Amino acid sequence: MTSVLELTGLVKTYGDTRALDGLSVSLPENQYISLLGPSGSGKTTLLRVIAGFEKLESGAIRFAGSQINATPPHRRGIGFVFQNFALFPHLTVQENIAFGLANREADALTDAREISDRVRSIIDLVGLSGLETRAVTQISGGQKQRVALARTLVTEPKMVLLDEPLGALDANLRSRMRHELREIRERCGVTFLHVTGSETEALAMGDTVLVLDRGRIAQKDKSDAVYSRPISADVARFLNCYNLFSGRIEGDALITAVGTLPLAGLRQPAASPAYAIRHDRISVCALSEQAQPDEVRPDEVRIEGRFLAEEYTGSAIYSFFALDDGAVFEVETHLSHRSRQTLEPQSRYALVWKKEDALVYA
Numbered sequence: 001m002t003s004v005l006e007l008t009g010l011v012k013t014y015g016d017t018r019a020l021d022g023l024s025v026s027l028p029e030n031q032y033i034s035l036l037g038p039s040g041s042g043k044t045t046l047l048r049v050i051a052g053f054e055k056l057e058s059g060a061i062r063f064a065g066s067q068i069n070a071t072p073p074h075r076r077g078i079g080f081v082f083q084n085f086a087l088f089p090h091l092t093v094q095e096n097i098a099f100g101l102a103n104r105e106a107d108a109l110t111d112a113r114e115i116s117d118r119v120r121s122i123i124d125l126v127g128l129s130g131l132e133t134r135a136v137t138q139i140s141g142g143q144k145q146r147v148a149l150a151r152t153l154v155t156e157p158k159m160v161l162l163d164e165p166l167g168a169l170d171a172n173l174r175s176r177m178r179h180e181l182r183e184i185r186e187r188c189g190v191t192f193l194h195v196t197g198s199e200t201e202a203l204a205m206g207d208t209v210l211v212l213d214r215g216r217i218a219q220k221d222k223s224d225a226v227y228s229r230p231i232s233a234d235v236a237r238f239l240n241c242y243n244l245f246s247g248r249i250e251g252d253a254l255i256t257a258v259g260t261l262p263l264a265g266l267r268q269p270a271a272s273p274a275y276a277i278r279h280d281r282i283s284v285c286a287l288s289e290q291a292q293p294d295e296v297r298p299d300e301v302r303i304e305g306r307f308l309a310e311e312y313t314g315s316a317i318y319s320f321f322a323l324d325d326g327a328v329f330e331v332e333t334h335l336s337h338r339s340r341q342t343l344e345p346q347s348r349y350a351l352v353w354k355k356e357d358a359l360v361y362a
C-alpha cells in the first residue's frame with residue numbers, strides 16, 4: 001500500500017513534557033484514518049506538527065515523497081479543519097469558502113470566474129447547495145461543519161487533518177456527520193486524519209485506526225482488529241469495552257485479587273501480566289442456576305460480583321457489578337440475541353465467559 005505520509009522519530013517537548021516521544025508511523029494514501037488516544041496523549045500536538053504549526057526537536061516528516069520539516073504550513077498542501085469551525089461570522093457560506101482561495105499567501109487566485117467555479121463544485125461535493133448566500137450565523141451546526149470542511153477542500157489539499165471535528169455537535173448530528181464525512185472523503189479521494197477521544201467514533205470511521213499512548217503510536221490496525229485484538233492492556237483500557245485484571249502468573253493461570261483466571265486466549269507479549277475480557281462476551285447467571293465452583297465447565301471461567309446498576313439503551317443493556325476487590329465489572333448484553341434478565345440490586349451473581357474469549361498480556 002502506498003503511503004502518503006511517513007513520520008520518523010518525531011520528538012516534540014513542552015518544558016518537561018514529551019508530547020511526542022520518538023513517534024514513527026506511515027499513513028496510507030486515500031484512506032480515512034482515525035487517531036484515538038486518551039487526553040494528553042499528544043493527538044493535537046501531532047496534528048499541529050504535521051500541519052507545520054509547531055516545530056519539532058527531532059524527527060523527519062515526509063509527505064507525498066518529499067521531506068517537509070522546513071516547509072511553511074501554507075506550502076505543505078495539507079488542510080486543517082478546526083473543532084470550533086473558525087468561520088468568519090460576517091461572511092456568507094460561499095464567501096467563507098472562497099476566502100482562502102483569494103487570500104492565501106501561496107498561489108492566491110485572482111480570476112473571479114475560476115474562484116466561483118471551484119466554490120460551486122465544492123459546495124456540491126459537501127452538500128451545501130441552496131445555502132450559498134446564507135450568513136454562516138444562520139445555518140445549523142452540521143452545515144457549519146460542512147462549510148469548514150469545504151473551505152479546506154477548495155484549496156485542493158493532498159491530505160486533510162481534522163481535530164475533533166464532531167466535538168461541537170450534539171449526539172444525533174454527530175452520528176449523521178460521521179457517515180457524511182466518510183462519504184465526502186471518498187468523493188475527493190484524499191487521506192483524512194481525524195483526531196478523536198471517542199473510541200466509538202474512531203472505530204466507526206477509520207479504515208485504519210491509530211492509537212496514541214504517551215506520545216507514541218501504540219497500535220495501527222484496521223478497526224475490527226483494534227477492537228477485537230488490542231495490542232496491550234493500555235489500548236484495551238482506552239477502548240472502554242474490556243474488563244481488565246492484573247496479577248501474577250502461576251503455571252497456566254493468572255492469580256488475581258478476585259480469583260484464578262486460566263490463561264487460554266490469545267496471548268500477546270507484555271512487561272507486566274494482564275488479562276482482558278470484552279464486556280459483550282460475558283453471561284450473568286443467578287448463583288443457584290450455576291454449577292458449584294468445582295463444577296465449572298472446563299472451557300469456562302467464572303467469578304462472582306454484586307449487581308450495582310444497569311443502563312438500558314434500547315438495543316443493549318450495560319450492567320455493572322462490584323467485584324470482591326471493589327473493582328467495577330461491566331457486562332454488555334445485546335437484546336437482539338438474549339432476552340432482558342431481571343437482576344436484584346446488591347445480590348451476587350456468577351459472571352461467566354469462555355476461556356478462549358479472553359486476551360492475555362504476559
Ligand SMILES: Nc1ncnc2c1ncn2[C@@H]1O[C@H](COP(=O)(O)OP(=O)(O)OP(=O)(O)O)[C@@H](O)[C@H]1O
Pocket residue numbers: 014015017018019037038039040041042043044045046197
Ligand atoms: N502549548 C503547550 N504548552 C505546554 N504543554 C503543552 C502545550 N500543548 C500541549 N502540551 C502538553 O503536551 C501533552 C500533549 O498534549 P495534546 O494537546 O497534544 O494532547 P491531546 O491528546 O490532544 O489531549 P486532549 O484530548 O485533551 O486534547 C499534554 O501533556 C499537554 O499538557
